[in-house]
Every structure is written in structure tokens, then in C-alpha cells.
Amino acid sequence: MTSKAPDILAFREDFPILKRSVYNKPLVYFDNAATTQKPQVVIDRIVKYYAEENANIHRGVHYLSQHSTMAFENVREQVRLFLNANHAHEIIFTRGTTESINLIASSFASKHLLAGDEILITQMEHHSNIVPWQLACEAKKATLKYIPFNEPGELELSLLDKLLTPRVKLLALTHLSNALGTINPVKEIIAKAHQKGIPVLIDGAQAVAHIKVDVQELDCDFYCFSGHKIYGPMGIGVLYGKEKWLNDLPPYQGGGEMIKTVSLEKGTTYNDLPFKFEAGTPNVSDVLGLETALNYIQNIGLEHIAAWENKLLTYASTKLQGINGLQVIGRAKHKSSVLSFIVEGIHPYDIGTLLDKMGIAVRTGHHCAQPVMDRYGISGTVRASFSFYNTKEEIDVFCEALKKAIEMLK
Template sequence: MKAVSHLAESRAQSGGFDVMRLREDFPILKQKVHGKPLVYLDNGATSQKPQSVIDALNHYYTAENSNIHRGVHHLSERATAAYEAAREKIRRYINARSDREIIYVRGTTEGINLVTQSYGRSFLKSGDEIIVSAMEHHSNIVPWQILCEQVGAKLRVIPINHDGEIVMEEYHRLLTDRTKFVSMTHVSNALGTIVPVKEMVASAHALGVPVLLDGAQAVPHLRVDVQDLDCDFYAFSGHKMFGPTGVGVLYGRAELLEKMPPYQGGGDMISLVTFEKTHYNVLPYKFEAGTPHIAGGIGLGAAIDYLLALDWNALAAHEHRLLSYATDLLTDIDGVRIIGTAKEKAGVLSFVLDHVHAHDVGTILDQEGVAVRAGHHCAMPVMQRFGVPATTRASFAFYNTTEEIDVLAQAIHRVRKVFG
């Protein structure tokens, strides 16, 4: 079984970026919806999977299916080796120092909850302050609110301007000796804003404050280097970066993870259990209770193989062209207003259409074969900030084309015609 498709490999070798050839790696893109070619622009919700990832999942279940870390038989050893090899691929992909710092989780949400309940409940107390931004996904708001209720801490929110950018002066004002944690998105799922996280991490560290970054929307579009960012924790999901659902990663500095208690108890996170006392396993297994999503981890490794075979400079340039083209095209449509106009953006174009609810827009676009997201995008405070109940969000991946954006624009014109 080849971990990386010939098409992705050949483009990386030639140094080019042939999107039409790469699209052949994604079988789902060949189908029709309502009799029309599928135009998949909902990558911010989940990405499609290349054949190599599908093959990796199939190979595991047909040739290696077994539980890991516990068996001495052949299948268990092969499954364990494949699962741990994927962990090492993840480490290299984000440039962590050690695979001890790579914790498998179900996704970004669980990674953030792990930090709030393990680090937060251990080291935060009444009167401490936690800083988040006004553009966070609910997964980076609600867990901190729960923690605040548990320990008596307070949540502080960095405002954003009318373009959807962090107001840096307010961030620096909020950073005080009461600040004990900062948690923020790297790329906004609702606006596409690329947050200047490296600068913000440095400011927090100047006061000795640890930082978690929500990288769910960053890892499909940016090459992430956790050592360069100097963050303390970084969480992301496999399914948004062309891997399986139900698997994700929490990166944490080893020195912090060593001090944190387990998030959950059960099998594999222990080294010795007696009724008098339990001794916990070493990192990263201390945080991985029970049988994990083995196939998911292996599939995520295959997705990383695929991504690393691409020319990332060409990929970034292609995605930038897509976003610029879509922004220009939609801005010219009467009644369309773009929500989120930051100078630095990645992969997301949210908009509203005058006098038409986003759900109606999404429904008619679906009839034209165009898949977008309509709603609040698990970011209700963002909607409140811009005074809208919901937006329609087109979110792009490297396999999208300008021709597909033309179809999107034509479908929006049809919406305008339907609603007069």
C-alpha cells in the first residue's frame, strides 16, 4: 500500500501545483449533487479525504486490526508500530521536540478540555484571569467558562475590530499580574483571520503566562512550527486536515505535561494499580486512557504523508488566489457583504446577503451542487459582534478551483433572483 498518491508525489517533484491532477486523489469530488457537479466549499467544517487515507484505514482493518500496547502477538505488534509511527509523523509535522509531547485526543475540543481540566483545575484559583479573544470557536470559550465556575477564575475577552482583527492594544492592556492563562485561535473558523499568535505568545510569556493555541483551522493552510511559535499547548483535529474524523492532537510542553494530573482514568494510562495507590504511565500515555481510535491515528499519519508530498509554497499561493478571487467576485454582487476583512486571512469567506437568511442561501446553493456552511459556525459571539444572526461561509482547500468559485457566484445570483 502506498501512503502517498502518485499524483501528489509527482507534483511535489516537479515543484508545480496542478490542482486538476490533485483532485483525482479525492474520489468524493467526482460525484454529482442534485444532478450537478459537487462544488465542495465546506472545508472549514471538515475536509475531504484522499484515496491514500482511505486506503490506510482499509489496510488497517483488513490486515492489522488489533488492540495496541497490550499484545505480544504479531497483529498487535504491527498495529502498535503503525500507530506510534503516526505519532512520530505528527511530531515532525508540527516540529515538536519529542513524541512525548504528542497526545492523541478525539479532536481540538477534547484537547482544549484536557488542558482546562488538568492544567486549569490544578494551577488556577479564585481571582485568576484567563484571556481569550472575541473570535473564538465555542470550544475555546465554554471549557474555560466551566473552569471559571469550578475554581472562581474570571474570563477576559480581547475585542476585535470591524475587520475581524485582534485589537492588540486591548490585549496588552488585559495582560496583568492576574493573568494566569491565554487561549486563542490561530486562524478564525468564522472569519478566516490569521491571528498574530507568535507576537501574542511572546507578550504572555514576558509575564510568565502559558498559552494554548487552537490550530484547527490553521493546520490545513499553514505550516505550523510549535517551537517557532513558542506556544505551550497546541490543539488540532485530523478531519480538518484531510484525515479521519474522531482523532486529533494535543501538543504540550513536556515540562508542563509532567506536572499535570491525568484527564481520564482507565487502561493504558497506568503503570501499576493497587487498591492503595495507582501509579501513572509515562508521557504521553498518562493522558491516553482506554483503547484509542487506532485506525484514526494511522489515517492521520497517512494524511500527513500526503500533505508533506505537496509543494507548500505553491499550495499557499493557490489558496491565496482562490480567496482573493472569491472576495473580488462576491464583493461585486449587489446585496452581498463580506464579514471578516482582515489583511491576513486563510481559507474562509463569510458573507451575508441582504434580506435573505443564511440558511435559505445555503439551501439554494445546495440545489446548485454547492456545499457551504450556513449558521453561526459555533461562534455566536462573532455573529453578535457584527450584528448578524448567521453568515454563509465558503471555506476553501487546495483542491478547489476558480471555476468552482464561479459556480458559487452564479448560485448566489440565483438566490437574489428567487428572493427578488
């Protein structure tokens, strides 16, 4: 679906927080890879839920409960459409990408991982896609291996065949690196893993706000993302899993909603999908907020969003080239609007601290991807990450502030 490019910056007006200032300077928000800001419609949706609709869902016979249940289950269908999943019951609501990955790591390992088996990840994963697998491997005496990446920040896919040994039980990798901006060719990687019968989990936390995702086209077995990185609320996330896998795997947490019958004598039988994986009262308000956020960005069009963000990335990359001693970390051919860099002889923390004083929000440090920093032999980077609501003028302000900070620190 292509449509005429909208006036993308007009949408900036929808974000109340972007009008505020910090330290008496207009806020320049370049920490979008950590979390995106929320348009007013998302904020309003959450308020409306608590003001007019709040009730516990699924079991109530009363009006509000039925209304909320329908609204909630309708979002499952909206998320199905968003990811182009086959069935709505392949969509599980979680607290976020981290919980989605933990769910699979735990349930998959308990049933399918044996001593001597391997889990394959990559060297560019966020800690959230490393530690759950380390825990699983430790519990089962399995081994965690990884696909390395090269200097520009692209996976060494020539090694993939060799690394996909008969012992590998699952491959988990990121669609888009939060530290480098690299967009991985996941479709080809998934196809290769499938040739050997290995299921694949994709960490889509960074990707969904920038790339149109079609889980059937990708043919991934699991896909995870968080609401708050796609202009939705914090504390809500999605796990997509192929029906056959979700039926196969044991429950993750026990509690209400996920059961069919509970007997102290005869044990418990579990509910069908998707409820088997949704123990306890779900986060209804944020599910509704997520729906509004997904509608909001689909209304703008992900292709228009990506086009503008790429312009911002190119503009910023070119401007930064002129700064002495600055080195961009992550120069993959296919990358998203993440600009990670170091400046020779200056600690990222110092740069971040001074930029903050000038009203500019960037992230500094290892970005929860310490193996990436180890790969380059650095302790961290400064990371500016752009969203469609950012402007070239903001990049100008950022570059001037960065030059000033470097001047002070040299």
C-alpha cells in the first residue's frame, strides 16, 4: 500500500511532551530507541478506559466486563492484522519483549532442550535476548553459541551453515540492532534455519516502529515486540507464535484465566490459546493504548515514517562526519535511524551529561548490549536515535551542542 507522502512533521504536533523544555531549553528527544513518546490519542485512550470502561475481563456477566472483554479481544485481532499472523490466538499479550522472550526461553527449554544441545543467538543481541537463553542453557546443561558480526556491524552469515549444527534447538536473533542500527536479513536467515528444521525467534523490539513486519512472509516461529517502542504504553508487549508451537509448549506462568479446570485432587487442565499463556488479570488499558498506537502509525504509514527517518539518519551522519575524532559505530549497509558513535579520548558519559544540560536527550553507555561493545573494545557509545517526529533543525542543534561539549571536554 503506497499513498501520497503526508506532511510528516505535521504529526509532531500530536506529541504533547515535545512542546516542553528541559533546563529552560527546548527538548530535543533523540532517545527513541529506548522509548518513543506518546501521541495524545494514546494518552486519551488510556484515560478513557479508566474513566468509562474499567472492569475485569473475560469472566464478568455485567455490561462493563463484556464491553471491556470485547474491546480487549478486538485488539488481538488488530495486532494479528498488524503482523499479518494467521490466527488471532497466535497473539499473546505480555509485559514487553523481555517477557515474551523469557516466556519462550522458559517454556521451550523445559520441553525441548536437553544436555548437550545448543541455542544459537548473535553477537549483537540486547541482553534481553541473551540472558533468558543463558538461564535456560544453564538449567539444562546446554550451550549458548553466537553468530559473530564484522566491523561495519553486519552478521557473518558465511558462518551460518556451520553454526546451525544438528545440536541447535533454536535460533534467536534481533531484527534490528538497538546498539548499531543494523537491519538483519532475517527472512534469509530463517529460511536457512528451517532447512535444518530449527525454529527461529525474532526480537522485533526495535524493528516494528520502522519496518513493516509480516510474520507469514518471514515465516518466523516467534516474533516479539514492546508497545512502548512503537508509540504505545509501557508495560505491554506482544508475543507472536505459530499455532503449532504455542499448542506444543507448556504454560509459562500459572494462575487465573490460563486454566480450564483446577482440582486439588485431579490436578489442572489448561485453557486453549491464547489464554494458556496469559495468567492473571491482563493489562487491559495498555492493550487498548497499544491498539490506538498501532492505528496511529499505520495511518501515517510505516513507509513514510521510514523514508523520513532515513533522511534524518543520512543528514545526521553527514553532519557528524565533519567532527574531528568522531567515529560512527555501526555502518551496516541496511540500517535504521540509530546513530551510535564515540569521540576519541572522550568518555560517552561526559558527552551525554553535557548534551543533557543543553536540552538534548541521548543515551550513553553499552545500551544493554555489552557483547557489542566488547566486539569493538569500547566501554560504550553515545547513541542518538531518531523518530519521524524529529527534525533536521533538531539535528543542527544537536551537532552544535556536540561540538560545544567536545570543546569543553578536550
